[in-house]
Amino acid sequence: MTESDPERTAVLSGCPMHADPTPIHDHTFAADPDAVYAELREQGPLASVELAPGVPATLVLDHETALSVLRDPETFPKDSRAWQREAPADSPVVAMMMYRDNVLFQDGPAHARLRQAITDSLSRVDSVTLRRYVTESAESLIRDFGPNGKADLLTEYARVLPLLVLNRLFGSPAELTTRMVEAMTALWDGFDTERANRELVQCIAELIALRRQHPAFDITSWLLAHEADLDDEEMVQQLVVFMGAGAEPVQNLITNALRLWLSDDRFAGDLSGGRLPVEDAIDEVLWKQPPLANYAITFPTRDVELAGRLLPADQPVVIGIAAANTDPALQATRRDGNRAHLAWSAGPHTCPARGTARLIASVAIETILDTLPDMDLAVPDHELEWRPGPFHRALTALPVHFPPVQETDSRDETPGESGRWSDRPAHTSWIPPDTTSTPKRAGSVTKAPRRALNYLGEWLLGR
Ligand code: HEM
Incomplete structure (x- = not known):
């Protein structure tokens, strides 16, 4: 990754920030995200997306590029304050992204x-x-x-x-x-x-x-x-x-x-x-359906060139966790039981x-x-x-x-006491003594x- 200058910027072709950003917050995306990821992959490893109306971002779609971003916190820091100053204050994503x-x-x-x-x-x-x-x-x-x-x-x-x-x-x-x-x-x-x-x-x-x-x-x-x-x-x-x-x-x-x-x-x-x-x-x-499907957001403090594209300063870079996990290049090498997915970032x-x-x-x-x-x-x-x-x-x-x-x-019984609900042995206390400084007597806290x-x-x- 290198810092870009204006001339270099001019020759960078196909910059995702110049494409119309694709919404990833609407019903179309929610109904079939894999179809949207497939279309976005046509832009390359990075795509221009919209997190909410008026909130553009870059989505990282392939596994290798995602890892390179996640492992480079100096280029891709987490502090969102510079972005926040320009973001629409009433946007629904501000709560998740604000510093x-x-x-x-x-x-x-x-x-x-x-x-x-x-x-x-x-x-x-x-x-x-x-x-x-x-x-x-x-x-x-x-x-x-x-x-x-x-x-x-x-x-x-x-x-x-x-x-x-x-x-x-x-x-x-x-x-x-x-x-x-x-x-x-x-x-x-x-x-x-x-x-x-x-x-x-x-x-x-x-x-x-x-x-x-x-x-x-x-x-x-x-x-x-x-x-x-x-x-x-x-x-x-x-x-x-x-x-x-x-x-x-x-x-x-x-x-x-x-x-x-x-x-x-x-x-x-x-x-x-x-x-x-x-x-x-x-x-x-x-x-395939990681609970956090697009996350691990970072905010480069300067224009950054990545995978042949220009990422503008202070604009969010979002890891397409689901997209990276289903990256066709990764599927070719994935073995069963392999935990190399990015669901945990x-x-x-x-x-x-x-x-x-x-x-x-x-x-x-x-x-x-x-x-x-x-x-x-x-x-x-x-x-x-x-x-x-x-x-x-x-x-x-x-x-x-x-x-x-x-x-x-x-x-009002202690869980486990009714055979209809569980075959497990009865517990002696509902709130275990090890969560309190004063051990509670069995039966005193069940209600x-x-x-x-x-x-x-x-x-x-x-x-
Ligand atoms: C299926 C459940 C979970 C998933 C998929 C998940 C996923 C993630 C991901 C992707 C990140 C990275 C976020 C980022 O870089 O912006 C993260 C961070 C974190 N998660 Fe989880 N998480 C889960 C459950 C939990 C639970 C149960 C806890 C707490 C008990 C927890 C505590 C945290 C904390 C504190 C961080 C921030 C770590 C840091 O910034 O160094 N997570 N999680």
């Missing part, structure tokens, strides 16, 4: 410091405990809609579950979790977003204050105790990025993989095969929670398939709709039906989380 004091938007030593605190804290998450959190949250949500014989697995399951699990990892009490889930959902739905934003930050501030006063075995306490010595403002920013970067992609990994399982004979026909097919469905989604900002995210998704999928083995899609696969937007590969709903599971009197989950279920269903 924040969190790990995602930092470069160099500032990034390394925050990243170390995050990776050290995540590395302390024990997979057995995490698996239990996911199973318990999943069983509780399924218990809410099981008697109905039908559900929208997006709003009633996949959307709430990662938030519940993340909040338990954060050491958040049930009441705060409820408020945070409400705020996050309002943000997703674009409903009273200013209030929702304020509420989210307020909840996180309360959680930080709580864990400063009462440190426990959770991510918030580990971040607070980290040698990076994060102040309260930095703590809020990092927890917001955990929620933002974590919840929606996990939701989409769960729903996209469940959809594949329920609609594709290769998976649906393999029900007796145990676990492997779930992992295969997850892998296929990470390759690559380079210094690669997702630090790959293992965590994958475990949450696979346990969530296994739990619902074990509990509702006769579940089917409620509409033909081709009638499912994909949500328009430039970044996420997300369904608008995943309606299913199944033989209703009889409601029992066990709604509060159920009440919170009931409330969430009703609220999400608009009841």
Whole structure:
């Protein structure tokens, strides 16, 4: 990559910035992104796209060029402030792209410091405990809609579950979790977003204050105790990025993989095969329909020549993660089980929670398939709709039906106690002692989380 001069610029032919940008935020793109990527590939490894009306960007389409961008943070830094000054303030993409004091938007030593605190804290998450959190949250949500014989697995399951699990990892009490889930959902739905934003930050501030006063075995306490010595403002920013970067992609990994399982004979026909097919469905989604389909955005501070094209200073460069994963050149060399996909990105900002995210998704999928083995899609696969937007590969709903599971009197029981719901051994406590500084006695905490989950279920269903 070299810095360009005006003469050189003049001779660069076919610059994608001179082509009419192709929208990647509309229904046409959402309905068939692969067809749009195929057309865009005619421009070469880079294409001119529109992230929202009046927001042009360069999309990187091939795997090799994507890696070269992701591994060159000096040429392709994350700081978006110069772009933001010129961007339409009311654009729907500004919220995702605006500069924040969190790990995602930092470069160099500032990034390394925050990243170390995050990776050290995540590395302390024990997979057995995490698996239990996911199973318990999943069983509780399924218990809410099981008697109905039908559900929208997006709003009633996949959307709430990662938030519940993340909040338990954060050491958040049930009441705060409820408020945070409400705020996050309002943000997703674009409903009273200013209030929702304020509420989210307020909840996180309360959680930080709580864990400063009462440190426990959770991510918030580990971040607070980290040698990076994060102040309260930095703590809020990092927890917001955990929620933002974590919840929606996990939701989409769960729903996209469940959809594949329920609609594709290769998976649906393999029900007796145990676990492997779930992992295969997850892998296929990470390759072909990655939850973050176009992301890992950078903002070169000067005009940059890349792959024979000119990229203007301060204009976003977006990695076409789905396009790079399905790059025909890569397919020729790809072997089964190869994890070279870019679903987690690559380079210094690669997702630090790959293992965590994958475990949450696979346990969530296994739990619902074990509990509702006769579940089917409620509409033909081709009638499912994909949500328009430039970044996420997300369904608008995943309606299913199944033989209703009889409601029992066990709604306030500890998950696992009812044989109808699970064959797993009963847990002795709903909130595990290792998330609190004072161990709780078994049975003393079983009711509060159920009440919170009931409330969430009703609220999400608009009841
Ligand atoms: C299927 C689920 C997930 C996917 C597909 C995913 C994907 C990604 C990608 C592509 C990036 C790079 C973003 C960029 O460069 O701009 C990223 C970064 C990040 N992810 Fe994930 N992620 C997932 C789940 C999670 C979860 C569950 C957490 C937290 C528990 C998390 C925390 C983060 C953080 C903190 C970053 C920023 C890292 C940095 O800037 O150094 N992610 N993720």
